[in-house]
Amino acid sequence: MNYIALLLCIGFVLFIFQTLFFFLCLKWLKSGKTKRDKEFAILDAERGQLIEIQSALTHEVSQAKKLASDTLNKLMVIGSEAHAEWEDVTKKINSVLIEVDKHSEIILEANISNLNMRSMALEKIMKDAEILNEKLLISSKKAQKILKLFDSSVPPEEIFKEIQNEKYLDAKKLLLEGVEASEVVKRLGMSMTEVLLLSSYI
Incomplete structure (x- = not known):
């Protein structure tokens, strides 16, 4: 009897432990499922955020590409206009x-x-002026000679001789300066024969 009672007690204790273990397993599974659901919810939220970020980035990239394309087009237009203005x-x-060179x-x-x-x-x-100066010198000499004619102290023969010598000189x-004989005749009032005779000795 005692042996049976002991076995019953041991069986009852094992049953209680088994029941407790079963409940603990159920509780652990339940808590694990809850935790997993929370983690999945967090992952879903993070994935949603990533999708939103990806969408925002895609939109920003699209806007940046559009802005870059518009800017490039504007720069090309400005460059074309600047080149045309530079050529003009x-x-x-x-x-x-x-025109400046021609003028x-x-x-x-x-x-x-x-x-x-000039x-x-x-x-x-x-x-x-040189010819006039020569004429003035000649006229001055003639005037001096004429004045000598009125000087009673000078013999007339000497005056005429001096005049003749100066004419020849x-x-x-x-x-010698290359003046034509006809011009010499006009300037000095000499005869052509005298001038030609004088030129033959030069």
Whole structure:
């Protein structure tokens, strides 16, 4: 009897332990399921957030691409306009430079022509002045000789001889300078025979 009672007690205790173990397993499974459901809910929420972030990023990338495309188109238009303006400005500058070059050449040619004309006029004036100076010297000498005629202290023969000698000297000088014989005759009032005779000794 005691042995049977002991077995019954042991069986009852084992049954109680088994029951407790079963309830603990059920509780653990239930808590695990709840925990798993919570984790799945968290994962679903995170996945939803990731989907939203991905959608937002896709939208932002699309907007950025559109903005970049619009900016590129605007830059191309601006670049095309700037290039056209640069070509237009370059053409205008080249045209102005050509016109300036033409006007500069015209002005330079005109100045050179005026300078040549002035130089020729100055040479003519200097030549005329030189001739006039020679004539004045000759006239002055003639006047001095005429004044000597009124000087009673100087013999007339000496005066005429001096006049004649000076004429010959002046004629010789003019002939040496290359003046034509006819011009010497006009300037000094000598005869052509005298001038030609004098030129034969030069």
